[in-house]
Amino acid sequence: MHSLEDILKHPSEYSFCNIKVLKFYKCADLTCIFTVNVASSLTKLERLTVSQCPLIESLVKVDNSGANKAIKLLNTIFEVVALGVRDSEFNNESQTTVVKLPKLREVDLEEVNGLLYLWETNEWRQLELPNLTRLSIHNCYKLRHVFTTSMVGSLMQLQELHVTHCTYMWEIIKKDDDSQRKVLPCLKSLKLEHLQYLQAFCLWDKEFMLPSLTTLVIKQCPSLSVFTNGFVAAPKLKVIETNEGFIDLGEQDINSYIITHKQEEDNYDLWHIQTEGESAEGQSNLQMMNQIKNC
Incomplete structure (x- = not known):
């Protein structure tokens, strides 16, 4: 070298x-x-x-x-x-x-702690990655999104997208256009793990198509409340790997499962708080929290 x-x-x-x-x-x-x-x-x-x-x-x-x-x-x-x-x-x-970048196929980003975005996007400049097949991002804690919706049209060959341990990741794909439909035709594997503040795959209220998706892993994403804000179609996806193990989707789509699961978690947390509040230790904790709140 x-x-x-x-x-x-x-x-x-x-x-x-x-x-x-x-x-x-x-x-x-x-x-x-x-x-x-x-x-x-x-x-x-x-x-x-x-x-x-x-x-x-x-x-x-x-x-x-x-x-x-x-x-x-x-x-x-x-x-x-x-x-x-x-x-x-x-x-x-x-x-x-x-x-x-017409030939770029694989990108690995690891411990790039200052990374804010892959591309400084604006309406006058667009980045296209037509042959990107695999993107892995690990421990880039400042990164808040991976792609924008305007970039999705160039990701026709993307097969694997893995994002892990990115604390401030807010969404994987950020909305920056008003098109009616987005498709990732070749995406087979999507893994989202240890993303503390992740709200959604894409906070976009239009149709999102994932016709090839067969592997979806969602672990340690406690803030995830929805996959997209619109209709999402992933006809080949039958099972999701989660903190609780492998979940059979059955007749549910991804959105339905995530929304239902989030509601169950919220209800459990509420029940846990109420139960704790009835105990002596819980009363003490609540009193301490109130004291802190009133300071």
């Missing part, structure tokens, strides 16, 4: 446009992986792994304005052999610019 110093001294000897695999490990100074122009040049990139890079806030940054010295340096290296696309070409807000 060539060192960063070697690459800097002899950049013309390296062809970054042909890169297929990129791994970033313990890069303490990086705040993003690519700027838009660099991402656009990586037309053969197939696999991206980022691990233990605590300051990264976004994988792809719209421009260099907020980039630190290290990422500017890294992007300068890529630009030496890039396709000649400059950041200034992406700053024209009179038309929508599509940034595509």
Whole structure:
């Protein structure tokens, strides 16, 4: 493996446009992986792994304005052999610019604790990942969503989506458009585990189709109250793996099961509080809580 110093001294000897695999490990100074122009040049990139890079806030940054010295340096290296696309070409807000990583198949993100989003989305810039088949995100506690609804149309090959130990994850797919229907045609496996504040897969009130989904794991997601706010169809899904084990859906859809299960949990919690309140210890705890409340 060539060192960063070697690459800097002899950049013309390296062809970054042909890169297929990129791994970033313990890069303490990086705040993003690519700027838009660099991402656009990586037309053969197939696999991206980022691990233990605590300051990264976004994988792809719209421009260099907020980039630190290290990422500017890294992007300068890529630009030496890039396709000649400059950041200034992406700053024209009179038309929508599509940034595509056409060959990217697998992405692994682990312990990227500063990660806020994969892509700084806005109405003028869109990211497309047409061949992404697997995305695994683990222990990225600041990340609040994975995709936006406008990105779903490009995820035609996505088969596995696993998100675990992301404390502040609010929803997996965030609404940012008003289309009537979304489809993830190839998604087979969806695993959501240890997501403390997850509210839903998508807080979207339109139709969501998951025709290939056969594996759904939902564990340690105590705030989950609904899968989507609209109709969801997953005709091949028969069983959900949960904290209680494997649950046969029977005639229920995903939404019906989650809503019913949440209501049962809430009723149990209410009963537990009421029962505890009748005991001497419970009375003491309630008194202490009231004292704290009145302070």
